Amino acid sequence: MSDIPEGLHYTAEHEYLKPAEEDGVFLVGITDYAQGELGDIVFLELPSVGASFNRMDVFGTVEAVKAVSDLYCPVAGEVVAVNQALEDDPSLVNSDPYGMGWMIKLRATEPDPTSGLMDAAAYADHIGE
Numbered sequence: 001m002s003d004i005p006e007g008l009h010y011t012a013e014h015e016y017l018k019p020a021e022e023d024g025v026f027l028v029g030i031t032d033y034a035q036g037e038l039g040d041i042v043f044l045e046l047p048s049v050g051a052s053f054n055r056m057d058v059f060g061t062v063e064a065v066k067a068v069s070d071l072y073c074p075v076a077g078e079v080v081a082v083n084q085a086l087e088d089d090p091s092l093v094n095s096d097p098y099g100m101g102w103m104i105k106l107r108a109t110e111p112d113p114t115s116g117l118m119d120a121a122a123y124a125d126h127i128g129e
Contacts (some may be wrong), residue, residue, distance in 0.1 A: 002033035004124050005098055009117035011056075011076065012126060017117060018098065020105055026113065027102040028074060030062065033127050036122040037095050038064035041090045046071075046103055052080045056114075059104065062093070071103065075113040081105035 004010075006079040014034035035041065043063040053059050060071040063066040076117040083102050086092055093101035118126060 001122075002031065002036060002129055004032070004120045004128065004129070005118045007069070008098070009114045010118065010123035011072060011074045011117060012089070013056075013072045014075050014127075015072055017114065018096065018102070024113075025080060025105060026075065026077075027105050028059075028104050028106055029097055029102040030071065030093060031046075031123070033129075034069075035094050035101075036067065038062065038094050039066045040064060041093045044090050044103065045087050046082050046086070047079050049079050049082060052109075053077065053079075053106075055110070073106070074117060075106065075108050077106040077108040077113070078108050079104050080107050 016029055016031050039048055041062055041064050046060045052076045054076045057073045059069045059073045062069050062071055082104055
C-alpha cells in the first residue's frame with residue numbers, strides 16, 4: 001500500500017503539491033505510488049530557477065530503469081528552487097518522495113492553486129487503494 005500523506009494535493013498523473021514554509025510556495029514531486037510503479041530512478045531532468053509553467057505543462061522528466069516519464073506541473077507558477085541533491089542521488093525520490101525527494105519549489109501564480117487537485121482520500125481512490 002502506498003504512502004498518501006494528508007494535507008497534500010495530488011494530480012491524476014501522480015504529482016503532489018505540498019505547502020512550503022512561505023505562503024503561495026509549494027514543493028512539487030511525484031507520489032510514493034508513482035515512484036513504486038517506475039522502479040529505481042536513475043536520472044531526473046528538472047527546470048532552471050526562474051522557469052514558468054502553466055498548470056499541467058511538462059516541467060521535466062524522470063528516468064527509471066524501466067521507463068522515462070514526463071513530470072507535470074500541478075499548478076501554474078514560477079520555479080523558485082530546484083532540489084540539487086537529486087543530481088547526485090536521484091534515488092532520494094524512491095526512498096523519500098515527500099521529504100528529501102521533492103523536485104521543484106514553485107511560487108503559484110493562480111489565486112486558488114489547489115483547485116482541481118485531489119486530496120489524500122480522492123487520490124487513494126484514484127489509484128485503487
